[in-house]
Amino acid sequence: MAKTEDLPFGYLLNDVTLLFRKHFDRRAVKFGLTRAQWRATKMLHHREGLRQTELAEYLEMEPIAVGRVIDRLQAAGFVERRPDPRDRRAWRLYPTEQARAVIGDMEQIGRGLRKDATQGIDYDELARALAVLTRIKNNLQALDQPAEEATARTDSQGDGA
Template sequence: MPRKLESDTIGLLLTDVSRLLRGAFDRKVNAMALGITPGEARTLMQVAMTEGIKQAEIATRMGIEPMTLSAYLDRLEALGLVARLPDPADRRAKNVVITDKADPLLSELIVGLREMMNAYTDGLGDEGRELLRANLRILRDNLRRLDPCLAGKEKGAAE
């Protein structure tokens, strides 16, 4: 007789919630009609959180291929929302920064996403939200510390 697996393990719940949130994020960004795609929105947010880091590091943090990131950055740069600057320590690398033109779009994006997350975390209350955030930070930090595949990679990834 086949073994039935438990569906409410931490790993499975996190995977399911992550998948659902990703879809909700994409739909929210599309509904906001900001003139950028969900992938570009994620990229813009990552650049805003990690201003001035190398393109390769952004791709790693986002878990996407460098070529995919490059396409997002090409479009964001064409819109005047980001700029790629030479890295003073590595002439082959480019560091990515947010432009002033991105500020209003980022503000609108943050407000929309905050509304979305408040709806999805309804019932947790402020203390519950902060406890969830704190516990997720602990889990993230433990993964970075204990997973040999993450050894030597950046510490502040977000998304």
């Protein structure tokens, strides 16, 4: 009997991700933002005033890497750091008017790329695929939880006994 673990899909997911990134970067180069910079800018657009560590969590990146991204965005005029009124050692991050001016254009690039990438795929088919990928992501994230949390989770699921 065939098993899901016998279907190799890791390389395919990686290839799709690399191709998506390549084509996004080609389309977005005119704005002078890398994909990482765009992700940080978009996150700050939706959640103004985050601290660098909070932004790193949302982006699933290391804080030091996010710091470099923010340094470049600040130098390019897309982000400003403001002192945190509750913690004088910390900074809050805000998109500038320059960043706000390109948000719509960058989102349009993303929509256009998604349209091109999903050509010939209907909505329900893509929705099912995304649901499966979300479950795979959740399964992989659960592997990072401490063993006692995983044990508690399986105990709470129980077998009805």
